[in-house]
Amino acid sequence: MLLKLKNCCKFRWRVVSDNNLEYRYMLSIKNLHASVNGKEILRGINLEINPGEVHAIMGPNGSGKSTLSSVLAGNPAFTVTEGEVLFNGKDLLALSPEARSCEGLFLSFQYPVEIPGVSMVNFMRAAVNEHRKYNGLPPMSASDFLKMMREKKEVVELDNKLANRSVNEGFSGGEKKRNEIFQMAVLEPKLSILDETDSGLDIDALRIVASGVNKLKSKDNASIVITHYQRLLDYIVPDFVHVLYKGKIVKSAGKELALELEERGYDWIKKELGENF
């Protein structure tokens, strides 16, 4: 069993064994354990991501996909009990959520939060200027900021009016997800985690969101795409597909794995792992 795993992710195995090479990765997760309310959800995750890569994480319900994204973003509701995460050589778990964002990590929420009374413009201005402050830059001028907002809105074909409304308040499911990608476009993260960005989207919205993500893709940034379905991966083509099951990555392969999962489901993997996994 162990051998099999080793074989399918040769690349990973080689690197984990050589500590000196760690700095090469944008993100390196080692033996990550996390729990919520005393219940262990992540039971030893190992994952490395290089710039320019797109990693898809799939898995049955309750396998820990969203927990992984929450833990990486620093959601205080989750407790990390073991393991380490390096992001561009820095100890990610020691950073506050806001510092993680300023370091270039972005989480597109599965359920974006409605915040009545805070306008999108004020929210984004505060975020952009905090990022600039973190990087030792002066606040952006009002005209530059508005110009940038206009440009970025086009990435996801976001309605002008949405930007003047309160954050996500009264947005439809599709608008909320587009708004997430809009924020991603504005903040220009190095690593973006898209947590079930496809859920609740109709086909047109899915296409817009996916093309937004693709437009933002470059050789210097990377994405983790968490999804239930192969459909999204038709648009955002992953370099690697990982299967998360019971808090561990149990299978990693190229994009063809997603197609296989779509066809065969997860049962064959569960069977392979045996009942006592």
Place this chain on the structure above:
Amino acid sequence: MSTTESQYIDIYEKYSDTIFKNGVAVMNDCRQIAFDYFKDNGFPHSRAELYRHSKIKELFDFDYGLNLNRVKFPTSNNLFHCDVPINSYLCFLVDEAFYLPEKSKLEWDDLAKKGVLIGSIREMAQKYPDLVASYYHKAYGEKMDALVAFNTMFSQDGFFFYVPDGVVIDNPIQLICVSNANLPSISNPRNLVVVGDNAKASVLMCAHSLSNVESLSNTVTEVFVGENAHFDYYKLESTNAKSVSLSSFVLKQKGNSNVLINDMTLQNGFSRNNISVDLEGEGAELTLCGMVIGDSEQHTDNHTVVNHNVPNCVSKELFKYVLNDASKGAFSGRVFVAKDAQKTAAYQTNKNICVGKDAKMFTEPQLEIYADDVKCSHGASTGQMDETALFYLRSRGIPEAEAKMLLMFAFVNDVIENIRIDSLQDKIKLMVEKRFRGESSLCKGCNACK
């Protein structure tokens, strides 16, 4: 009767000559009825339902002085200098005495030409005794209350504002109420506002404290709004920890009138605001809102009563509290719909967040409906800051303190948005933001509050 009341009863009996001599006839005429009420009833005791969360009687145990001889405390000239960045007619109420500064941003003469009367209630009661007498203390009567009685017994001055029928005043009258005494004392300002039929006016009342000793102000404000009239009343309290502010506000609204009351408590010591509104003519519309920002051990208790006495009136009520540290807030709001007040629309909302671990909130929304064709709602919620929203903001790079500030600001924003004067709205937003940042919320534009 306990010693708390008897000391004030003794003072009144012993010094009634002085009180009457220094008072004016119109006000003197009401003192005896008030005294009789006070003698019979005293302050509400600690178990009184309406004052459950504000122990009024104990407040009066403190050894305050009553300025019966109208001694003037030294005031600095700075007090009367004000350049608040809103266009307003400015006047002052220092402790209990009314001042009209010679210079104001806007000319008083323009108002005088229109027949508007504004000034000290004392002087106005001498100049226009019949006019003042026809309104003074008329909003009370059966509704007498210990605080109103106490004020009526001792009050000697206050703010009088009369807008004749059909007169429209676009800019607000700004009344700055300052407690300035250098000895612990009680002041009893008495305000009377009459807005005639088809008239339009607005009043901004800023309460501040310049004294560094204990002070108690027991204000009574009576407002009469005529048919088709528009009236906005903004009250902004920004005092200090040693201030006790008791306020009784009563409003009588005639048909098709439109009134907005916005009661904002930014910084205070102990406050109890009684707001009572009678909708007395069909088609009257009332927006009653308020917010409280509390920290340290501030205590703020708003008690509102809206009486729908006639059909076809609308009232919208919204109160929001943000309580930090160990501050305490209380809200009790009653909407009363009389038997024949059909087609009433009355909405009441009270939302609160306890940010501080030791902060406490007590809320009692009440509806009392005797009509059968009405639209009424009431709701109250008290909770902590929304953790998911906080994380969402932080995940975009906004630091925790800043994110909390944004959320608290957003929470009270819909109360601020009710302000119908744009420049005032901007100014309040600034003050509230400063307040949440922990800076002094006092308005920097005005020397009275420096």
